[in-house]
Amino acid sequence: xxxxxxxxxxxxxxxxxxxxxxxxxxxxxxxxxxxxxxxxxxxxxxxxxxxxxxxxxxxxxxxxxxxxxxxxxxxxxxxxxxxxxxxxxxxxxxxxxxxxxxxxxxxxxxxxxxxxxxxxxxxxxxxxxxxxxxxxxxxxxxxxxxxxxxxxxxxxxxxxxxxxxxxxxxxxxxxxxxxxxxxxxxxxxxx
Numbered sequence: 001x002x003x004x005x006x007x008x009x010x011x012x013x014x015x016x017x018x019x020x021x022x023x024x025x026x027x028x029x030x031x032x033x034x035x036x037x038x039x040x041x042x043x044x045x046x047x048x049x050x051x052x053x054x055x056x057x058x059x060x061x062x063x064x065x066x067x068x069x070x071x072x073x074x075x076x077x078x079x080x081x082x083x084x085x086x087x088x089x090x091x092x093x094x095x096x097x098x099x100x101x102x103x104x105x106x107x108x109x110x111x112x113x114x115x116x117x118x119x120x121x122x123x124x125x126x127x128x129x130x131x132x133x134x135x136x137x138x139x140x141x142x143x144x145x146x147x148x149x150x151x152x153x154x155x156x157x158x159x160x161x162x163x164x165x166x167x168x169x170x171x172x173x174x175x176x177x178x179x180x181x182x183x184x185x186x187x188x189x190x191x
Contacts, residue, residue, distance in 0.1 A: 010051050014125035017050035019113055021134045023087065031136040035092045035104055043072065043111065043134070044087035051126035054083030054115035061109040062132070068102060070095070072111070077101065083115065092138060108137045 023044035024031035033041045043059070059072040059079050071079025072090045077098060081088055092104055112119060113131040123129050 010126035012125065014051055015049040016123045016125055017052075017128040018048050019045045019128070019131040019133075020048060021045045021111075024134070024136065026134070033092070033136060033138055034141050035096070035106070035138050036141055037093050038091075039093060040089050040091040041136075042087060042089050045113070045131075046086060047128065049126070050128050052128075054128055056080050056083045056116055057085060057128075058114050058116075058118075059088055060112045061136075062112055063105050063107050063109055064135075065107040066105055068105070069112075070102065070104060070109075104138055106137075106139045108135055110135050 020026075021044070023042055033039070057080070059081065061070045061072050062068075063070070071077055073079045073081055073088055074090070077100060095101055096103055110132055111134040113128075114121065115128040115130075117127070119130050121127070121130055
C-alpha cells in the first residue's frame with residue numbers, strides 16, 4: 001500500500017508561486033535555435049514562493065503563428081518532467097523523428113509550464129501559477145550555396161540596376177541644386 005504524500009501547511013498569507021527563467025537569459029532580445037541533428041536546447045528556471053512542490057511539470061511550446069502546441073522534454077510526446085526540476089533539455093530535431101510527432105514550424109514560440117493542476121489552474125498561495133512568458137524562435141538551417149550559383153529570388157537585373165542608380169541620381173540632383181543656389185547667391189551679391 002502506497003504512503004500518501006503529506007499536504008504541506010500553507011499559510012493564508014502565502015504568495016502565489018511563480019517561475020523566473022534563467023536560460024535563455026531574460027535580458028536577451030531574442031533567442032534563436034535551429035532544428036537540426038545534435039542541436040539540443042536547454043531551458044532553465046527558478047521557482048519562487050512554491051510551498052506545495054508539484055508532483056510533475058508539463059512544459060509545452062506554443063507556436064505563435066499556427067497555434068500548435070508541442071511538448072518540450074527529453075524524447076517525450078507528453079512534455080512531462082519531475083516536479084522539482086529546474087531545467088529541461090529538448091532536442092527539436094529528435095522530437096520530430098518520433099512516431100506521431102507534429103512537425104515543428106520555423107516560427108516564434110511561447111513556453112508554457114504548468115503543474116499537475118493544468119493550464120487552467122487558478123492563482124493559489126503556495127502553489128505554482130501556470131507560466132507563459134518566455135519566447136524563443138526556431139529555424140531550419142539552409143544548405144550552403146556558393147556565391148557564383150546563388151540567385152536572388154524575386155530580383156531582376158533591371159531592378160538591381162535601378163536600385164544602384166537611385167543613390168547616384170540623388171547625389172547628382174543634390175549637387176546640381178547646390179551649384180544653382182550658390183550661383184544665384186553670387187549673382188544677387190554682385191547686383
